[in-house]
Amino acid sequence: MHLDWKEVSNYLKILPKNFDYLLILQIIPLLIISSILIKEINPALFTKQMIYYTVGAMAFLIAVFIPWERILWWFAPLSYLLNLLLLLAVDVAGKSILGARRWLPIPGTGMTVQPSEFIKISVLLMLAYLIYRNPPPKEGYGFKDFLKLSVIIIIPFLLIAKEPDLGTAMVLLLTGYGVLFLVGVRWRVWFTVLLLTALAAPVLYNHLHDYQKKRISDFLGKPSYHVRQALIAIGSGGLEGKPKEEATQTQLKFLPISSSDFIFAYLGERFGFKGMLTVITLYILLIVHLLYLSRIYEQNYLIKTVAGGIAFLIFIYMGVNIAMIIGMAPVVGVPLPMFSHGGTSFIIFAVLFGILINLIAFRRYFQYNADAKITMMGKGELQQPSPNLPRPIRERRRRKEGTSPSEGL
Numbered sequence: 438m439h440l441d442w443k444e445v446s447n448y449l450k451i452l453p454k455n456f457d458y459l460l461i462l463q464i465i466p467l468l469i470i471s472s473i474l475i476k477e478i479n480p481a482l483f484t485k486q487m488i489y490y491t492v493g494a495m496a497f498l499i500a501v502f503i504p505w506e507r508i509l510w511w512f513a514p515l516s517y518l519l520n521l522l523l524l525l526a527v528d529v530a531g532k533s534i535l536g537a538r539r540w541l542p543i544p545g546t547g548m549t550v551q552p553s554e555f556i557k558i559s560v561l562l563m564l565a566y567l568i569y570r571n572p573p574p575k576e577g578y579g580f581k582d583f584l585k586l587s588v589i590i591i592i593p594f595l596l597i598a599k600e601p602d603l604g605t606a607m608v609l610l611l612t613g614y615g616v617l618f619l620v621g622v623r624w625r626v627w628f629t630v631l632l633l634t635a636l637a638a639p640v641l642y643n644h645l646h647d648y649q650k651k652r653i654s655d656f657l658g659k660p661s662y663h664v665r666q667a668l669i670a671i672g673s674g675g676l677e678g679k680p681k682e683e684a685t686q687t688q689l690k691f692l693p694i695s696s697s698d699f700i701f702a703y704l705g706e707r708f709g710f711k712g713m714l715t716v717i718t719l720y721i722l723l724i725v726h727l728l729y730l731s732r733i734y735e736q737n738y739l740i741k742t743v744a745g746g747i748a749f750l751i752f753i754y755m756g757v758n759i760a761m762i763i764g765m766a767p768v769v770g771v772p773l774p775m776f777s778h779g780g781t782s783f784i785i786f787a788v789l790f791g792i793l794i795n796l797i798a799f800r801r802y803f804q805y806n807a808d809a810k811i812t813m814m815g816k817g818e819l820q821q822p823s824p825n826l827p828r829p830i831r832e833r834r835r836r837k838e839g840t841s842p843s844e845g846l
Contacts, residue, residue: 449502451798451799452501452502452794452795452798452799454798455797455798455799455800456794456798457730457793457794457797457798459726460723460726460727460790460793460794461790463719463722463723463726464723464775464790466719467716467719467720467723467775467776468490468775470704470712470715470716470776471486471700471775471776471777471778472486472487474696474700474703474704474707475696475700475778477681477684477707478687478695478696478703479696482696482778485778485780486778488780489779489780489783489784490783492780492784493780493783493784493786493787494787496784496787496788496791497787497788497790497791498791499791500787500788500789500790500791500792500795501791501792501794501795501798502795503791503792503795504795504799505739505792505795505796506739506796506799509562509565509566509739510566512562513559513562513563513565513566514563514566516558516559516562516563517556517559517560517562517563517589519559520552520555520556520559520593521556521592521593521596523541523550523552523555524552524553524556524593524596524597525596526541526552527539527540527541527552527596527600528596528599528600530542531600532549539551539553539600539602550781551781553593553597553600553602553605553606553609554605554781554782554785555781555785556593556597556609557608557609557612557750557785557789558785558788558789558792559593560589560590560593560609560612560613561612561616561742561743561746561747561789562743562792563589564586564589564590564613564616564617564742564746565738565739565742565743565746566739567585567586567589568586568620568738568741568742569738569739569742572738573620573621573622576621576623577621577622577623577624577626578617578620578621578622578623578626579623579626580626580629583617583622583626586617587614587617589613590609590610590613590614591610593609594606594609594610594613597609601646601649602770603645603649603769604757604769604770604771605770605771607769608750608753608754608757608771611749611753612746612749612750612753615745615746615749615753616742616745616746616749619731619741619742619745619749620738620741620742620745649767652767652768652769653767655767655768656764656766656767656768660764661768662693663693663694663699663768664761664762664763664764664768666686666691666692666693666702667692667699667702667762667763668702668763668764669686669691670684670686670687670691670692670702670703670705670706671702671705671706671713671762671763673685673686673706674705674706674707674708674709674710674712675709675710676709676710676711677708677709677711678705678706678707678708678709678711678712679706679707679709681707684703684706684707686702686703686706687702687703687706687707692706696777696778697772697777697778697779698758698770698771698772698773698777699762700773700776700777700778701713701716701758701759701762701773701776702762704716716776717755717759720751720752720755723751724748724751724752727744727745727747727748727751728744728745728748730744730793730797731744731745731748734797734800737796737800739796740793740796740797740800743789743792743793743796744793746789747786747789747790747793750774750786750789751774751786754771754772754773754774755773755774757769757771758771758772758773758777759773774786
């Protein structure tokens with residue numbers, strides 16, 4: 438296959454011109470504040486976090502240069518099926534930690550991978566592809582299309598909930614249906630879903646594990662040990678916070694999982710109400726920016742779905758994590774996105790942001806044709822080969838339509 442280096446150069450020049458730098462600038466303050474807290478809690482974890490950041494940056498750079506619009510027609514279903522197989526493999530060969538079988542060991546490395554994290558990318562890309570191929574009518578999707586898209590969400594939800602990892606499963610479920618809400622579904626469909634969910638709630642509760650029921654009872658009654666220690670840490674921080682040496686809840690190990698799930702409590706102890714408000718504001722601005730992108734590119738369902746999906750992911754993760762820390766939600770293993778210590782979640786978000794920036798930068802670079810499968814042609818554009826299309830695609834379209842080079846241009 439002939440590689441047109443001029444075409445490659447043209448492709449690479451487009452990205453800097455259309456790069457959404459504001460997205461990156463909004464994420465950096467979260468990473469800086471998180472790194473400060475993690476280093477104070479445990480310098481060894483800080484070193485690992487820097488490795489995660491490096492790997493995440495590399496994953497972002499790879500994702501941002503992949504021509505997603507051209508490969509999505511085969512990549513989305515393939516990655517979705519492979520991730521489903523990995524989730525099924527967890528039940529057979531998964532590693533059990535603290536009673537939960539969520540991890541697959543990587544042979545010969547001593548490391549593990551959590552397929553429930555990677556399925557988020559696959560579900561969002563699969564939804565984006567299917568919605569792009571079959572956009573909703575003006576009044577929104579009806580029952581038939583809603584059920585077809587629901588299958589993409591519900592299958593991995595059930596597999597993850599079985600591990601058991603109800604927290605991650607619920608995040609995936611709410612994000613998937615949040616995307617459908619954003620794209621457009623008829624109101625009677627939502628009314629039916631809410632009614633059936635309310636009727637099925639008692640049955641669903643009886644199928645929960647004992648520890649899950651205990652978390653709910655702790656939420657409704659006396660707060661658990663974790664929540665009590667988190668509230669003490671936040672309360673002791675006051676308005677301004679306190680020096681590291683005086684943050685006794687964390688430094689003396691009273692606050693559990695302080696670098697991961699409960700890092701927001703240490704933020705409150707260390708930097709007080711002002712620090713917590715600052716971080717929440719940073720998240721809100723990032724979510725608003727993503728929803729804004731989803732709105733201004735609403736005719737481009739690839740961008741609309743991915744931007745909206747990332748916004749819902751961040752909102753649900755942030756909302757659930759903060760709510761459980763202050764006793765407003767049951768305690769679940771949900772980290773604060775791009776803030777809690779951990780590598781897999783951060784790398785997933787890095788890939789998602791890379792995909793989104795690529796879709797925005799190259800939104801007019803590809804057009805629909807039988808060879809490329811996925812295009813970014815808007816309504817009303819001429820059905821002629823664009824000069825910006827890769828040369829092999831232009832030539833294939835001309836041969837198909839029987840036009841000469843001068844006519845095509």
